[in-house]
Amino acid sequence: MKHLSLAARYRPQTFAQVAGQEMVVAALSRAAERDSPAPAYLLSGTRGVGKTTIARIFAKALNCEHAPAAEPCNECAQCRKIAAGAHVDVTEIDGASNNSVEDARALREHIGYAPMDGRYKVFIVDEAHMLSRSAFNALLKTLEEPPERVVFIFATTEAHKFPVTIVSRCQHFVFRHLSEDALAAHLVRTLRAEGRDYEDAAVRLIARRAAGSVRDAMSLLDQTLALGGARLDAETTRQVLGLAGQELFTRLLVALSAQDCAEAATTTRDLLQRGVDIGFFIRELAGHWRNLFLLRQTGGAVLPSLALPDDEAAWLRDMAARFSPPHLHAAWQMTLDAQRGITQSPEPAAALELLLLNLALLPRLLPVERLDALTPPGAPRADSAPAGPMPEAAPAVTAGPDREGSPRHEPPARSAERPARHAGADAAPALGDACGEARPAPPAPEPELPSPELPSPATDAGAKPAARQEPDASPRSSPPDWASFCAFCAAEHEAGRQAPPLHALRGLEVEWRPEGLRLHAPARELVHQLEKHRAALEAALAAYCGGRAPALDIVAPRPRRSQNELMAEFSRRPELQPCFELLGASLAHCSERGGNP
Incomplete structure (x- = not known):
């Protein structure tokens, strides 16, 4: 029997089963219930948030034998054919491989025929931003005045590549990233349906790693269950997905609080040897700085909003006491600023090591109340000077x-x-x-x-x-x-x-x-x-x-003059008049330096 991935096995079949996207679901469900769909829809958003899934559900709701209805029944022949991809009136087109103007013209000719089996002809164009400009232009008139009972649904991850003339002819719905709580709830429902035991920390870790994508979360869960044990636990999840554990973060934060550059460099080497995902490590580090800063500023009052397990909350409390609030704030800002540069750098390991060393030396760059706090005992102060005037040759x-x-x-x-x-x-x-x-x-003469x-x-x-x-x-x-x-x-x-x-x-x-x-x-x-x-x-x-x-x-600074004004002033100088009169010279360029032309 062919193995189906968790993402395909638990793909939502009704609007009620869709995780998140409440506004989009409500609008399309009401349009199906009232039997008043728009001629064209544009569904845009990041990968794996349900654009194609919702388009299929909408196609089933429009062509269901019990329509008009807010939800498809998924039991009639029309719904089963659409779910199997065998309905003659519901066509899914890959925009990446059917992007020419000839494909658009063939589609336009096919549109003119009335629905053969269902109530509506639905064209779902996936990755529609890959269509050529000529193909978009060929569809303009069709989208503006489509035949009766025809609905276009464009799904894309890059809506900015769509011509404005196409966007203005569509109802545009932007899909949001799913929150960590919504992803965790969806994963829990899947695990319970599979009859698998799990740890909340492991589920939270997968939801955080998926970064708002349902498909990514399901793929990561499938990978963890395939390579892990009978129970989904946090330690196995970190090993399977190549994520840094709490022990490594503890070593790193202790080294940074002690300004230990050697230990910070050693931690970087251990990260690379374990094959840790550098991009997600930076994301987790930025999240730790945020939590540490909030805990340091507000104490335990912020813990309910952080929704952390008890052991992680206790660990963060202990780490927060090692840093000052300015240190945590600056470290958080530096990590966020360096995140994109590290992941896109040709040498991400070296960029990560440089960031960690900068974080270790950060307290020396922070403003301090007393300068001698940074001076070792017994060493002369950098700002001290002997009484009396300094020698004139001193810099x-x-x-x-x-x-x-x-x-x-x-x-x-x-x-x-x-x-x-x-x-x-x-x-x-x-x-x-x-x-x-x-x-x-x-130099000015000294006053007597x-x-x-x-x-x-x-x-x-x-x-x-x-x-x-x-x-x-x-x-x-x-x-x-x-x-x-x-x-x-x-x-x-x-x-x-x-x-x-x-x-x-x-x-x-x-x-x-x-x-x-x-x-x-x-x-x-x-x-x-x-x-x-x-x-x-x-x-x-x-x-x-x-x-x-x-x-x-x-x-006040002197206003800058134009080149014509400078050349006019320069040409009036007496010493240049013989050059102009005898040699027929002329000025080609003049710039202002030191306030004089």
């Missing part, structure tokens, strides 16, 4: 990290020196945590000020001081350093005092002049931000510079 760290994450270094302006720090006060936060890049301004150099105030970014150390009223003897000012603003924000937001200080070109401070903004939006926070900026400058704020000049 200055710009205000933003480069693409690789390491700070960029540029030589400082020749006349700029780092301001000294108060004795006994901690250094200001690292510049990369304070604001964006501040490009060094051109009578008072000696005054150290700049700074506070520890990790601890809020009880009161601000009021600076001396005497002015500075050298231009202040913008990086130190950004760090000072960060400390002021931490202490809850008035200071401009750090995002308004990023990307500026800073020019300290004897008459004041000039800020060149790269965009007009940043000019609006600076003007909005001018009062806070001037107050912070006054506190930083010893009680007297320098004159503040915010320079």
Whole structure:
């Protein structure tokens, strides 16, 4: 006897047996009951969600001997012929192999004849997006004015490939992915009909692996029952389908929480040796990050909505305690972002290993309250600096990290020196945590000020001081350093005092002049931000510079000029006039660099 797969054996034969798709089922069932079908239907959706199955049920409901009725009887001769694929008036066409204009013309000629055995002639075109444009055009007039008692049903997984002229002539129903609960209920009904014992965790695992497709779920269940034992259990299901087990996820999460790169790499190697499905592993990992984040944020209040077994819920609670909420949120986002890239990469194993190593090192990239939390005991702090001005030859760290994450270094302006720090006060936060890049301004002559150099105030970014150390009223003897000012603003924000937001200080070109401070903004939006926070900026400058704020000049970027305007300006220069008059030269191209043509 020929073996039938579970998907074919338990294919729904009535609308009531269809899993999910309630809206589509209700619309077609009512049309059959009222005997008022549309001339054409377009059923679109992902694979294995019931498009062809519902089309056959609809064909049986229209041609049933007890029609019009909401459901086919499946007992009359008409229903049995359609179920066996032998009905003369119900034609199923494979769009992939009958996609030419000649096939469409032959179909159009066949449509003109009245039904021979049933009440309606039904044409079910599967994978209809494979039809050629000429074939679609040949059907346009037929779909708009079809003969009486003719119904077209187009089934496709790629509705975006349909011409708009075809879609406008059809009633379009979009099939949804089935939820995990709906798939699990369908699998349970099948297992009970088969008389097989099962574990709920195994059923949930197959439903999750099927990703909303009923046919995929039935095929996976058939495969697991064929290769597994008498009872469907979770461990056997994972082995048969090549899925990672809880033991492996435990090893991985413990390694990531401990920032153990070696163990993360070892786990990747074990995954590959076991033949684990990398795509589904990434999906499961993203699901674990989601559950861990929700548990970490809400505790046990979210457990009923997660619908997890008791042992898995206890395991997730234990794992959630090992991570901070920002770590879990960032890991969840990184895993989702990398999912498509890993599955489509020519080297998916290497891409997966890189993701796991990045997740292991993630806490070092997260913002922390104290910079010295990342510094080993006994090691010098990265943001500490000796009291007094720095040597002029020392490189200055710009205000933003480069693409690789390491700070960029540029030589400082020749006349700029780092301001000294108060004795006994901690250094200001690292510049990369304070604001964006501040490009060094051109060297300016130092102002001749009578008072000696005054150290700049700074506070520890990790601890809020009880009161601000009021600076001396005497002015500075050298231009202040913008990086130190950004760090000072960060400390002021931490202490809850008035200071401009750090995002308004990023990307500026800073020019300290004897008459004041000039800020060149790269965009007009940043000019609006600076003007909005001018009062806070001037107050912070006054506190930083010893009680007297320098004159503040915010320079907007010069509007870009067209090439014609640049060429007109360039051609008016006196030194070029002999070239134009004697040599007959002309300008072919002119570009703006540094604000000048």
